Amino acid sequence: MKIYPYRVDGDAVTINFPERDEDLVEFEKFLARGNRTIGLDTETTGLHIYGGQFACRLVQFGDEREAWVLRADQFADKIRDVLARPNLKFVAHNAPFDLLVLDRTDLCPLDVLGPRVYDTYVLAHLLDPRTANDGGPGLKLKELATVYVDNDAADTQEGLNAIFLDLFRKWSKTASTEEIEAVKRAAPKRPHIAWGFTNIAIDHPLYVTYAGLDVIYAARLLRELSILIRKGERQSELAKFEHRVQLLTTAQQKRGLLIDVPYTEGLVVDLRAEAERHVYTAASFGVENVNSTKQVTEALLAMGEEWSATTATGKPAVGKDTLNPMADIDARSWERLGNRDPNPLADAIIRAKRAEKWAVAYAEAFLHGRDDVNRIHPFVKALAARTARMSVSNPPLQQLPSSDWTIRRAIIAEEGQTIVAADYKSMELRVLAALAEVKEMQAAIREGRDLHDFTASLIYGADFTKNHRRLAKGVGLGKVFGGGAAGLSKQIGAPLDQVKYAVNKYDEVYPEVRTYGNRLQRQASYGGGAVVTPIGRRIPLDRDRAYAATNYVVQSTARDLIAQALIRIDDAGMSDHVLLPVHDELICTAPTADAEDVIREIGRLMESTFMGVKIDSDPEVYGPSWGHGYGAPDDV
DNA sequence: ACGATCACG
DNA sequence: ACGTACGTGATCGTG
Numbered sequence: 001m002k003i004y005p006y007r008v009d010g011d012a013v014t015i016n017f018p019e020r021d022e023d024l025v026e027f028e029k030f031l032a033r034g035n036r037t038i039g040l041d042t043e044t045t046g047l048h049i050y051g052g053q054f055a056c057r058l059v060q061f062g063d064e065r066e067a068w069v070l071r072a073d074q075f076a077d078k079i080r081d082v083l084a085r086p087n088l089k090f091v092a093h094n095a096p097f098d099l100l101v102l103d104r105t106d107l108c109p110l111d112v113l114g115p116r117v118y119d120t121y122v123l124a125h126l127l128d129p130r131t132a133n134d135g136g137p138g139l140k141l142k143e144l145a146t147v148y149v150d151n152d153a154a155d156t157q158e159g160l161n162a163i164f165l166d167l168f169r170k171w172s173k174t175a176s177t178e179e180i181e182a183v184k185r186a187a188p189k190r191p192h193i194a195w196g197f198t199n200i201a202i203d204h205p206l207y208v209t210y211a212g213l214d215v216i217y218a219a220r221l222l223r224e225l226s227i228l229i230r231k232g233e234r235q236s237e238l239a240k241f242e243h244r245v246q247l248l249t250t251a252q253q254k255r256g257l258l259i260d261v262p263y264t265e266g267l268v269v270d271l272r273a274e275a276e277r278h279v280y281t282a283a284s285f286g287v288e289n290v291n292s293t294k295q296v297t298e299a300l301l302a303m304g305e306e307w308s309a310t311t312a313t314g315k316p317a318v319g320k321d322t323l324n325p326m327a328d329i330d331a332r333s334w335e336r337l338g339n340r341d342p343n344p345l346a347d348a349i350i351r352a353k354r355a356e357k358w359a360v361a362y363a364e365a366f367l368h369g370r371d372d373v374n375r376i377h378p379f380v381k382a383l384a385a386r387t388a389r390m391s392v393s394n395p396p397l398q399q400l401p402s403s404d405w406t407i408r409r410a411i412i413a414e415e416g417q418t419i420v421a422a423d424y425k426s427m428e429l430r431v432l433a434a435l436a437e438v439k440e441m442q443a444a445i446r447e448g449r450d451l452h453d454f455t456a457s458l459i460y461g462a463d464f465t466k467n468h469r470r471l472a473k474g475v476g477l478g479k480v481f482g483g484g485a486a487g488l489s490k491q492i493g494a495p496l497d498q499v500k501y502a503v504n505k506y507d508e509v510y511p512e513v514r515t516y517g518n519r520l521q522r523q524a525s526y527g528g529g530a531v532v533t534p535i536g537r538r539i540p541l542d543r544d545r546a547y548a549a550t551n552y553v554v555q556s557t558a559r560d561l562i563a564q565a566l567i568r569i570d571d572a573g574m575s576d577h578v579l580l581p582v583h584d585e586l587i588c589t590a591p592t593a594d595a596e597d598v599i600r601e602i603g604r605l606m607e608s609t610f611m612g613v614k615i616d617s618d619p620e621v622y623g624p625s626w627g628h629g630y631g632a633p634d635d636v
Numbered sequence: 637a638c639g640a641t642c643a644c645g
Numbered sequence: 646a647c648g649t650a651c652g653t654g655a656t657c658g659t660g
Contacts (some may be wrong), residue, residue, distance in 0.1 A: 291657050293640060311640065319641055357642065361655055385652050389645090396654045399644040407643095428645090428651095483650035491650065544649085551651045555645095559652095583645040583652090638660095644653080 001026070002331045004209045008216055009150035015212030016438050017203065024078055027061075031082065036063055037118060037222055039215030040090040042072075042101045043207070045198040047394075049097075049104050050256070051373035057202055060215045064223065064456040066211030076107065082362060091222040093141040093214070095119040096250040103254065111117065114247045120144065120218055121205035122242045122383055123225040126235055129386045130540055145217040148224040153217065156209065164196025164208055171199070218383060234536030241535075242383055245563045246571055247579070249380040249390065251368035256375035257397070257411050257579055259366045261626065263636070264410040271359035278352035285345040290352045292555075293318050299345060300326070323350045332403065362407045364397035380580070382563070386539060387556040389579055390563075398582050402630060409627025409636060418592045418632035420577075420599035422606055422619040423585030424562070426451050429540070431558050433479055434613035435534070436516030440509055442613055452476060459505040470494075471611050475502045479513060480554055482547035513550070534611075535560050560585065561615060565606040571603055574598070587626065595621045 001023040001574035004015040018024055043058035046069045054073040059079045064127035070079055082088065083102065092098045095117045103110040124144050130136020137147045168191070172180055187194030200207050202572070229235045279290060285303070286526045287295045296318045301486040305326060316322075326346035328339055337340070347633040367378045374393065384391035400407045413419045424430075429451050433441035444454040455466040466471070474492035483491070507514055524531045524546065530538045531549050537560070539552045562581060569575055569586075577598055580587045586606065588597035605621030622629035 008643085109643090289658080291641085293658080313639070315640090342648060357656075359655095361643075365655090389652055391653055393654055396643075399642090399654065402641065478650055481646095481650035481652095484648050486648075487650045537659065547649055548651065558645095585645085636638080641655100641660090642656085643655085645651100 002203070002205070002208070004205060004212070006154075006209060006213060008153075008213070008220065011065065013065050013067070013213075015216075017069045017208045017212075018075070018504045022106065022186055024075070026068075027078075030063075030066065030068060031061075033063075035085065037062060037089045037091045037218075039067070039116065039219035039220070039222075040092045040095075040098060041211065042098045043197070043211050044101055046194055047097075048369075049100050050375070050377045052372060052482075053198075053626050054104065056107065058208075058211050059102070059107065060211050062212060062215030062219055064216065064219050067209050067215050069212045072105065074108065076280045086116075089118070090116060091118040091120060091218050093144075093218050093221070095121070095149075096381075099250055100254060100377075110247075110251060114250065118222060119246065120221040120225060122246060123222070123229055123239060125383050125388075126217065126238055126242065126537070127225065127228055128538075128540060129383075129388065131568045134386065135542065136540070141214060141217060144221055144225075149217055149220045154210070154213055156213055159210055160196065160200075161193055163204070164200065165192045167200060168192035168195050193290065203222075219259055230500055238536055241563070241567075244567055244570075246382040246568045246579075247576060250380040251575065252578060252580060253377050253380045255576070255579065256371070256377040256585065258414055259370050259372070259374045259376060260410055260412045261367070261374050264363050264366050267406060267410060268359055268363045271363060275352050275355035275359060277628040278348040278355065281348035282345060282352060285348070287345065287349065287399070290349045290356075293311040297350055300343070303343065303345060304388060304583045305343060305346075313434070318349075320350055322346075334403075342442050358401065358407060361394060362400060363410060367411050367529065369395060378580075387552050387559060388537060388539075388563075389555060389559045389583065391581075393579065397576060397580055400626075404631035405627035405632040407627070408630055409625045409632045411587050411626040413592075413624055416592055416597040417589045419579075419622040419628065420588050420595050420602075420615045420620065421622055421629060422588070422599055424558075424606065424615060425618055427558050427561070427615065428480055428554050429476060430613055430615050431561070432554050432612065434615075435553060435557065435612035436512045436550075437611075438510050445613055455506070455509075457504055458509040466539050471498065471502050472506075475499065475506050479503075479506060481551050482549075484516070498524050517550040518549070518551060521546045524549055533557050533560070557610075561610060562586070562606070562609060564608070568605045569602060572601070574605070575604060577602060 001019055002017040006013050007014060029457045039062040042056050043061045045055045048054055059072050061068045061072050068498050097112055099110050104114060108477050121139060124139055126303060128136045132138035132143050140152060142155045142157060171371055183195050184191045186625060229239055282290050284300055287299045289295055299315050309322050311317045322344040326343040327350060328337045328342040366376055378395055378397050379393045381391045394429060430445060433445060444451060452469055452473040455476050456469040459472055460468045471494055475488060478488040478491060485500045485503045489496045519530050524541045530540045531553050532538055532555045533553050537556055539556060541549055569578060577588045577590055579589055588599060588602055599619040599621060603617040606617040608615050620629060625632055
């Protein structure tokens with residue numbers, strides 16, 4: 001057995017790396033030593049759990065003083081045995097990843113291990129949801145360990161990266177050009193890291209040491225975070241709730257979504273061809289790279305175009321807010337506006353960029369990310385944003401184009417199944433009506449009226465026009481975000497005086513919205529700079545953006561309502577139908593014959609009455625693909 | 637690493 | 646006193 005010493009917060013700790021079966025006798029003694037939660041982590045060949053070459057290399061266990069780093073190939077039986085013991089509880093940082101690794105590699109099924117694993121990420125997010133970038137303590141293991149455990153905590157990830165770079169350089173000298181190209185093709189951004197995780201010697205002393213340190217940090221983090229969490233009465237309940245929600249989204253990630261491969265391959269060809277045509281046009285105007293803001297700016301100025309919009313750093317903005325009007329294209333419908341002669345360069349650039357993005361970020365990502373049965377398994381983070389909103393990545397399925405069915409058409413139901421979905425109707429406005437006790441809004445909801453129609457009628461009278469409704473909708477949503485007249489005017493694209501009028505009227509008819517926002521800001525200023533949501537979640541406010549208070553509470557509460565719905569659906573035994581949450585809707589699958597019944601029932605489970613306000617849902621049968629909910633024809 | 641851009645609710 | 650649009654993830658160019 002190899003034993004590596006290290007220091008954590010001034011304490012001597014040991015990292016044990018067993019080499020023979022006899023070495024496991026000591027490991028058993030470690031496990032038997034008292035009733036404590038054991039740190040758990042895995043080292044793998046990469047992040048693509050469902051890819052063909054994926055393997056789990058190490059599984060680590062540890063407490064606050066010692067770690068056991070086990071080779072997954074050599075000690076698979078032991079690992080299986082330990083993970084299956086029902087009396088053992090574990091703690092991991094970002095548990096969903098390790099749970100899925102252990103599930104995928106047949107070391108322990110998700111449903112067997114999941115309920116016994118605490119996640120320090122979840123606890124840390126409840127204490128402070130801000131990333132280091134966002135002014136918080138951060139949510140990564142190294143950042144948290146530095147704050148809560150040891151000011152000199154090792155950056156194990158950076159340490160490994162340095163080793164990988166060194167090893168990769170040495171390997172590159174002996175490897176063939178083809179081998180090197182293959183690695184770079186698979187991981188163009190940081191090839192040495194992808195290569196390192198697969199190829200570093202499994203008994204490399206620093207690899208083993210860092211692997212062991214991570215579980216020691218996790219075990220120590222659990223102790224510290226638990227103490228802090230227990231100080232807030234509601235927080236312990238919240239922690240339980242969030243672990244349950246996270247387990248459900250982890251199951252969604254395991255389930256994945258089926259890709260229509262022939263369709264998607266055709267889509268890539270079409271999008272690539274479209275992009276190429278417009279890139280060619282742009283090149284004829286001297287823009288060699290349509291993604292270069294520098295080139296685009298220079299070419300447009302040379303053509304005599306003038307515009308005033310700038311980026312945060314003061315440079316001329318050449319996003320679609322600038323280019324769409326130049327190309328005389330409506331941003332929503334992509335039809336001619338008829339305001340001016342379209343600038344052919346602006347037109348080519350927006351079309352080229354759109355087609356390229358759709359090809360690369362969506363269609364090709366679907367094809368590259370799929371497993372051997374053509375399913376993709378996006379990461380579903382149940383507790384992501386500062387407001388606790390969920391996020392989906394690899395690929396970003398919450399951000400697929402909705403104005404056009406072509407991308408969503410690539411996600412299909414299994415044979416005999418149909419895609420169904422249920423969304424909440426104007427969820428955030430209803431939550432606002434409830435939280436701020438907005439009388440007129442609550443009355444309109446009770447009467448089943450369209451909220452934007454209603455706001456328009458209050459501002460403009462019963463004879464409001466379509467444009468009035470558009471303004472009322474923009475103002476209604478913008479007010480929740482804390483927007484003022486100028487910002488709203490820009491966003492809605494309506495003249496400032498009209499927006500000012502609407503905003504003033506809005507404040508008159510819904511006075512409770514303003515007083516609620518002021519109350520939240522007062523409470524935050526005396527409550528450590530954070531607002532507290534109805535379920536007891538603390539959300540820190542930035543000093544200079546106190547106006548965000550209302551939005552934080554509204555957005556967070558809306559998220560908690562859909563999270564609660566996931567639990568109710570699970571309690572009803574219907575979790576297997578849920579494919580993906582998209583903020584205020586659930587994308588689901590159901591046997592074609594019962595599709596309508598299933599989604600009606602899921603919709604019913606989603607509904608609730610929150611502070612006396614009905615939060616109801618709109619169940620819908622889409623069809624054989626997700627795109628069928630967005631107008632995809634049956635014969636594509 | 638960071639800014640700009642663009643996709644969503 | 647005034648006014649502030651909220652939250653994400655991915656890609657690309659630039660330095």
